[in-house]
C-alpha cells in the first residue's frame with residue numbers, strides 16, 4: 001500500500017491525517033468542500049491531494065514522476081479548473097454546462113478526472129442547483145473539489161453531498177516554528193501575536209518592520225483597558241489608538257485586538273486550546289474571568305466594524321470617538337450582567 005504524506009501546507013494536522021488515510025485506503029470522497037480564508041492554502045492542499053492520488057510511488061506524492069510534475073506544472077489535462085471570469089461577478093451557469101459535456105470523456109494522463117471549482121463563494125443558487133445532479137451521481141473516477149472562504153454561501157443540499165474540511169489559521173506555536181525555519185530569530189512572539197494566524201502577515205512584519213514592539217505594546221494596553229472592570233481607564237483606548245500613525249498599523253492593531261478577544265472567548269470553552277495572540281493561556285484565562293461571552297462578542301463586533309472602514313485615515317478620529325462611546329456602553333452594560 002502506498003504511503004501518503006500531505007506536507008505542502010503547514011498546520012491543520014488533524015485534517016491532513018484524515019485525508020492521508022482516505023487516500024491510502026483508496027476511499028477518497030467524490031465531492032469535497034475545502035474552506036478557509038484567502039492565503040490558508042486551499043489550492044495548495046487540493047493539488048497535493050490530487051498528486052497523492054495520482055502518484056504511483058510508494059511514498060506519494062513523490063514530486064518527481066511524470067504525473068506529479070504535470071500536476072504541479074498545471075499541465076495535466078484531466079484537471080479542469082472552473083473559476084469566475086474576470087469580467088463577471090459570479091460563475092456563469094455555462095461553466096456547469098461545460099462540465100456536463102466533458103464529464104464522460106476518458107481521462108488521459110491519470111486514471112481519474114478532477115473538477116476544481118475555485119470560487120465556491122461565487123456560484124449563484126441556480127447554478128449550484130445545476131451542479132447538484134453531478135454531485136449526487138458522479139460518474140466513476142470523477143472527483144469534485146469546491147473551494148470557498150465561507151461554506152454558508154453553498155446551498156445546504158450541496159454541503160450535504162460533500163465532505164467539508166475547514167482549514168484553520170496557524171496557531172502561535174506553528175507560526176513561531178515556521179518563522180524559525182525561515183531564518184527569523186528576533187521578536188518572534190510579538191510578530192506572531194500581530195499576525196492573526198496568517199503566515200503572509202507574519203513574514204511581512206518579520207521582514208524589516210520596526211514598529212512591531214510598539215504595536216504589540218499598544219495592543220496589550222488596549223486589551224488591558226478594554227477588560228478593566230472598573231471602566232475608569234476606558235477613555236485611554238482612544239489615546240492609545242491615536243498613537244498609531246499609519247492606517248496599515250491601525251488595521252494591524254485592530255486585527256490583533258480581535259485575535260486576542262477570540263483567544264479569550266476560546267479559553268472560556270476550552271482551557272487547553274491553542275492560542276494565537278497570547279503567549280500562554282494564563283493571561284487569557286485571567287481575562288476570561290472578567291466578562292461573559294456576550295460582552296466579549298460585542299467588543300469583537302466593534303473592532304470588526306472598525307476593520308470594514310477603508311477610509312480609516314480621514315475618518316480615524318471621528319471613528320475613534322464613535323467607537324469609544326460604543327465600547328463604553330458595551331462595557332458598562334456588560335458590567336451589570338452576570339459573570340460567567
Ligand SMILES: [Zn+2]
Pocket residue numbers: 055056057060061062063064065066067068069
Ligand atoms: Zn509522483
